[in-house]
Structures are given as C-alpha cells and as structure tokens.
Amino acid sequence: MTERRPLAPATIAVTAGRPSGVGAPLNHPIVMASNFREGGEYTRTHGTETWAALEGAVGALEGGRAVAYASGMAAAAAIVFALSPKVVVVPSVSYMGVRTLLDEYRSTGQLEVRSVDITDTAAVAAAAVGADIVWVETPTNPTMDVADLPAIGAAAEASGARMVVDSTFATPLLQRPLEHGAAIVLHSGTKFIGGHSDLVIGLCVTADDEIHERLVRARTYQGATPGSLEAFLTLRGLRTLPVRLAAMERNAQVLVERLRNHPGVTDVRYPGTGAMMAFVVRGGADAADTVCGRVRILVPATSLGGVESTIERRQKYAGDSHVDPGLLRFSVGLEDVEDLWDDIAEALPS
Numbered sequence: 001m002t003e004r005r006p007l008a009p010a011t012i013a014v015t016a017g018r019p020s021g022v023g024a025p026l027n028h029p030i031v032m033a034s035n036f037r038e039g040g041e042y043t044r045t046h047g048t049e050t051w052a053a054l055e056g057a058v059g060a061l062e063g064g065r066a067v068a069y070a071s072g073m074a075a076a077a078a079i080v081f082a083l084s085p086k087v088v089v090v091p092s093v094s095y096m097g098v099r100t101l102l103d104e105y106r107s108t109g110q111l112e113v114r115s116v117d118i119t120d121t122a123a124v125a126a127a128a129v130g131a132d133i134v135w136v137e138t139p140t141n142p143t144m145d146v147a148d149l150p151a152i153g154a155a156a157e158a159s160g161a162r163m164v165v166d167s168t169f170a171t172p173l174l175q176r177p178l179e180h181g182a183a184i185v186l187h188s189g190t191k192f193i194g195g196h197s198d199l200v201i202g203l204c205v206t207a208d209d210e211i212h213e214r215l216v217r218a219r220t221y222q223g224a225t226p227g228s229l230e231a232f233l234t235l236r237g238l239r240t241l242p243v244r245l246a247a248m249e250r251n252a253q254v255l256v257e258r259l260r261n262h263p264g265v266t267d268v269r270y271p272g273t274g275a276m277m278a279f280v281v282r283g284g285a286d287a288a289d290t291v292c293g294r295v296r297i298l299v300p301a302t303s304l305g306g307v308e309s310t311i312e313r314r315q316k317y318a319g320d321s322h323v324d325p326g327l328l329r330f331s332v333g334l335e336d337v338e339d340l341w342d343d344i345a346e347a348l349p350s
C-alpha cells in the first residue's frame with residue numbers, strides 16, 4: 001500500500017476515537033459504570049472507553065497523549081501535582097483561576113511564583129532560570145496577549161524548566177505547543193472543544209510517557225475524573241470544532257475591523273486568528289457596563305467558546321483588577337455577523 005500523507009486536523013477531528021470493526025457503533029457508548037468485572041477494574045483508576053475515545057482524538061490533534069479531567073482547573077491542579085514544582089513562572093495577566101491556584105501554594109510557602117509579562121520574551125527567559133515550570137497561556141485571558149512559543153520553549157529548555165501551555169483560546173487547531181517544546185498542553189474543554197456551553201471538562205496532553213503516567217496518577221489520586229456524559233459530549237463537540245471555529249473566526253474578523261473604526265472603542269485586541277477578542281469601550285467601566293446592559297443578542301456571561309456570542313467586563317473581578325476597566329472580553333459566536341454588528345453598534349457609545 002502506498003504511504004499516505006498525514007491526515008488533516010479536520011479529518012482527525014471527525015474520525016479519531018471512533019470504534020472500528022464490523023458492526024461497531026460509530027460513537028463509543030456513554031459508559032455509565034464505576035465498577036467492572038475482574039480484569040476491567042474501576043473507573044477512577046482505569047478510566048472508561050468513553051474517556052479513552054475523547055483522549056485519543058484530542059491527543060491525535062495535539063500530537064501527544066491526552067488525559068481528561070473533571071474541569072480545566074482540575075487539569076491545571078493535576079499538572080502541579082504531577083510536576084511538583086518549587087518555582088513557577090506565570091503570566092501576570094492570564095486566566096485568574098490558574099494564578100489563584102498557584103498563589104494558594106505560594107501563600108503556604110510551597111511554591112515561588114514569578115509573575116512576568118508573557119509578551120516580554122527576554123523577561124520570561126530570565127525568569128526561567130532556576131524555575132521548574134514556565135507556565136504560558138497564549139492567547140491570554142482576557143487581554144489576548146500572544147507569547148512567542150518557540151522562543152520561550154527554547155529558553156525553558158536551556159534552563160531545564162518545563163514549558164506548560166494553556167492553549168484553551170487557540171484550541172488544538174490554531175497552535176500545537178508540543179511542537180515548540182511544551183511538556184504539557186492544557187485545555188479547558190469546557191470552552192471551544194465542547195463548544196456548546198453545556199459541560200465542564202479539562203484535558204492535558206503530553207508526548208512524554210513518564211509525564212503521561214504522572215498525569216494519570218494525579219487524576220487517580222486527586223479524584224478529578226470527568227463524567228462519562230461530559231466526555232461523550234466533548235467528543236461530539238470536537239467533531240464540529242473545525243467548522244465552528246472557521247465560521248466564528250470569519251465573524252470575528254469582520255467585527256474586529258468594524259470595532260477598530262468605531263469612535264466608541266479605544267482599543268481592540270485580537271491575535272489575528274481565532275474567535276476570542278477584547279475591546280475597550282470609551283468611557284471606562286460605566287460605559288462598558290452600559291454596553292453589557294444594552295446588548296440583546298450577545299449574552300453577558302462569564303464563560304466562552306460556545307456557539308453563542310458572550311461578553312464580559314473582566315476588571316470587575318478582584319483577580320482581574322489590573323485589567324483596563326473598560327475592557328470587554330468577547331467570545332464571538334455563530335450568529336449572523338450583521339445581526340451581531342447591529343447589536344454591538346446600538347449598544348456602544350456613539
């Protein structure tokens with residue numbers, strides 16, 4: 001047989017993790033069992049076929065082996081458990097849940113946390129010296145900063161630190177951090193991979209067998225197991241991620257352009273690809289809150305990555321108090337772009 005070229009991500013998203021064989025169902029069943037006959041063991045320790053199907057598909061997209069968890073935060077906590085770091089470099093502006101988790105360890109003297117501007121590669125490289133983990137998030141939540149992954153990966157390696165990349169905003173389709181030296185890629189599957197705002201799940205992916213083993217042990221002993229229904233729905237979401245993301249990105253690019261030319265907006269932050277952006281409303285917190293109160297199609301909501309457009313003013317949270325008060329994080333959905341624009345334009349200050 002002639003050698004085939006590697007499958008494209010859209011094909012992997014549709015085909016990976018499918019049962020094979022004559023008469024097999026096209027989707028792994030939702031295995032609702034904690035206990036198995038002798039030889040099959042126990043769900044928390046050995047997983048289920050439903051998890052394995054999802055892990056196989058996400059692993060294939062990232063180029064490693066995936067482990068699914070109860071949430072993105074459970075995946076983040078598993079990384080800390082698995083790598084037991086003493087010193088972690090972390091972006092100063094990034095998802096506040098992860099920063100808070102690391103800060104909990106710092107406050108009990110178990111961890112030194114070095115906070116850096118993740119866009120300042122030289123500063124990240126300097127902070128990596130003597131660190132165990134360089135924790136990158138790119139693009140960042142909520143300011144959409146982009147890190148130079150190849151350069152930070154090289155700097156981490158030179159310092160003997162492991163690079164961990166939270167790739168939630170990029171999804172497995174827009175960047176493959178393992179190719180840039182990441183030891184672990186983290187996803188909140190709650191967001192784009194699940195894609196329908198109906199579940200909470202997390203995933204870690206690694207190409208290192210020993211780290212994989214430790215990530216599985218972390219799940220086993222922290223007990224942060226995903227639900228079977230959630231794993232099933234996440235894989236179902238993954239099947240359409242390429243088309244959803246492409247359509248959302250088309251919407252985002254139109255809206256970015258228009259927002260950049262709108263007098264009621266002072267800054268638009270968009271990494272050039274993907275469905276996440278942030279924009280700053282002229283007039284600060286009150287003006288931005290007014291926008292959130294006026295929109296009728298966009299949903300003011302804290303989560304993101306679903307089929308629906310959501311916005312949120314992040315600076316209202318203590319963990320994001322250092323963000324511009326007028327900044328709205330915007331997860332662009334699948335609605336008609338002209339309806340979205342009318343909604344936003346009516347809500348913005350003129």
Ligand SMILES: Cc1ncc(COP(=O)(O)O)c(C=O)c1O
Nearest residue numbers: 071072073095141168188190201
């Ligand atoms: C970038 C990023 N990482 C991790 C998480 C945590 O994921 P979860 O809410 O699934 O625990 C979030 C949630 O908002 C996020 O935005």
